Amino acid sequence: xxxxxxxxxxxxxxxxxxxxxxxxxxxxxxxxxxxxxxxxxxxxxxxxxxxxxxxxxxxxxxxxxxxxxxxxxxxxxxxxxxxxxxxxxxxxxxxxxxxxxxxxxxxxxxxxxxxxxxxxxxxxxxxxxxxxxxxxxxxxxxxxxxxxxxxxxxxxxxxxxxxxxxxxxxxxxxxxxxxxxxxxxxxxxxxxxxxxxxxxxxxxxxxxxxxxxx
Amino acid sequence: xxxxxxxxxxxxxxxxxxxxxxxxxxxxxxxxxxxxxxxxxxxxxxxxxxxxxxxxxxxxxxxxxxxxxxxxxxxxxxxxxxxxxxxxxxxxxxxxxxxxxxxxxxxxxxxxxxxxxxxxxxxxxxxxxxxxxxxxxxxxxxxxxxxxxxxxxxxxxxxxxxxxxxxxxxxxxxxxxxxxxxxxxxxxxxxxxxxxxxxxxxxxxxxxxxxxxxxxxxxxxxxxxxxxxxxxxxxxxxxxxxxxxxxxxxxxxxxxxxxxxxxx
Numbered sequence: 420x421x422x423x424x425x426x427x428x429x430x431x432x433x434x435x436x437x438x439x440x441x442x443x444x445x446x447x448x449x450x451x452x453x454x455x456x457x458x459x460x461x462x463x464x465x466x467x468x469x470x471x472x473x474x475x476x477x478x479x480x481x482x483x484x485x486x487x488x489x490x491x492x493x494x495x496x497x498x499x500x501x502x503x504x505x506x507x508x509x510x511x512x513x514x515x516x517x518x519x520x521x522x523x524x525x526x527x528x529x530x531x532x533x534x535x536x537x538x539x540x541x542x543x544x545x546x547x548x549x550x551x552x553x554x555x556x557x558x559x560x561x562x563x564x565x566x567x568x569x570x571x572x573x574x575x576x577x578x579x580x581x582x583x584x585x586x587x588x589x590x591x592x593x594x595x596x597x598x599x600x601x602x603x604x605x606x607x608x609x610x611x612x613x614x615x616x617x618x619x620x621x622x623x624x625x626x627x628x629x630x631x632x633x
Numbered sequence: 634x635x636x637x638x639x640x641x642x643x644x645x646x647x648x649x650x651x652x653x654x655x656x657x658x659x660x661x662x663x664x665x666x667x668x669x670x671x672x673x674x675x676x677x678x679x680x681x682x683x684x685x686x687x688x689x690x691x692x693x694x695x696x697x698x699x700x701x702x703x704x705x706x707x708x709x710x711x712x713x714x715x716x717x718x719x720x721x722x723x724x725x726x727x728x729x730x731x732x733x734x735x736x737x738x739x740x741x742x743x744x745x746x747x748x749x750x751x752x753x754x755x756x757x758x759x760x761x762x763x764x765x766x767x768x769x770x771x772x773x774x775x776x777x778x779x780x781x782x783x784x785x786x787x788x789x790x791x792x793x794x795x796x797x798x799x800x801x802x803x804x805x806x807x808x809x810x811x812x813x814x815x816x817x818x819x820x821x822x823x824x825x826x827x828x829x830x831x832x833x834x835x836x837x838x839x840x841x842x843x844x845x846x847x848x849x850x851x852x853x854x855x856x857x858x859x860x861x862x863x864x865x866x867x868x869x870x871x872x873x874x875x876x877x878x879x880x881x882x883x884x885x886x887x888x889x890x891x892x893x894x895x896x897x
Binding site: 530531535560562563566570608609614615618 | 701704705706726727729730733734736738740741742743744745746747750754755757758759760763767784786787788802803806
């Protein structure tokens, strides 16, 4: 499962998703042009305090930093080699702060709340006859099917190895793409079978049925 | 949110009239189906009116296409098909409300990351408010003894649990007819038996494809599709026996290494 949401009841969990996203956008913009190491260091400090407020186990939540380190080091080395270690440190630090903050929003916001918060942004699409639910549905589908495609990839790799192939190979990429396309076909059918991407016209009959039972 | 809702509401009057109490919920009159020049089904005339109908036939016989006609996933290219008294072509957009579809592979059907979201989706499709839909989905799951699954990621469930979730996600839309396309093929025998009992307890009419004759023995009627047409149709005991005999005869006639002739 790639949904990184961590269930909890901290004050950050209780904040509305829209507020958190706007705050994240404002802070990101503000830090974007910031090259002062003390300022970025302070931002990192504040971020750590925010993580701390999640309660016990908050250090584990910082795991995202570990996966960022290689990229941060590359950035640092690149700037260092071109002669500006300080700028390199600022760029790397900024990356870590921004990603850690974004991760904090992901950790404390349910996927449905997140989608409900961004849906209004897509509302202008209805001017072109496209339901604003479509983009959020697309996001949901990605989250749902990444683990499924991962399973498909593992199965293909097993099939490859079972017939004597070495560890892993680029050769499983074309069949993986074909399987992904077939999967997309099936899912499109499943979506249509439940009324399509933009939902069904509520008819008076359906509404009556809806209220009389359950 | 209100903007697109109101737009949808304005098309309300165009909704097709269904007769959910109709004696025959599906009425085929010389129905044919062609897909990119290939004839998949031809000249089918029959009426479906029993509580539970089983569908048998070899792979490629057209039975999957047959059931897809019933909920609007495919439209007939010739003849006339009525579902609950409404023309299947004109009503295709509204058919999913009354005709639920459970697919062979749950991983092809479940659209949302978690169980409760997927079950709530059906209600949202019917125009329910997001929050109410989620609440009703949780209630519905506990009504069916599955409240412990509500927050679980679908990817982590067992195959039987996944298929149960798919069935509940269809049931919550309160269809009058449920189509099942080989629902047990990825399940172990125990999970299949339990889901079979669950389906038996439902008030909905059922049309089910199965390769396992024992799952259809207690049905009211079995329809045998072959080469896009109706091969036989009647009581399960008689039809399932004839189908089994036919398979044995075909296998014997083909010989062990004769892959050219006959079906494989």
